[in-house]
Amino acid sequence: MDTILRCPLCTRPRTAADIHGLEWSSHHGPGGVVFVCGPCTRARLVDLECGLLDPARASAPAPDRVARAA
Ligand SMILES: [Zn+2]
Numbered sequence: 001m002d003t004i005l006r007c008p009l010c011t012r013p014r015t016a017a018d019i020h021g022l023e024w025s026s027h028h029g030p031g032g033v034v035f036v037c038g039p040c041t042r043a044r045l046v047d048l049e050c051g052l053l054d055p056a057r058a059s060a061p062a063p064d065r066v067a068r069a070a
Pocket of ligand 1: 007008009010012038
């Protein structure tokens with residue numbers, strides 16, 4: 001059974017194909033593992049890798065920001 005999650009940055013659903021692919025990145029924190037979609041990972045790579053952005057605490061952006069992140 002696969003658990004379908006959403007990207008915490010853009011709310012994109014994580015499909016079964018995404019789970020078996022390599023595009024999404026995983027981020028491990030005290031609250032568990034959070035998966036960030038490929039476009040958000042690429043757009044926020046420096047923030048994610050340097051610890052400037054905690055995806056577990058990120059709230060979904062306004063709809064106008066989703067279009068720019070995708
Ligand atoms: Zn995303």
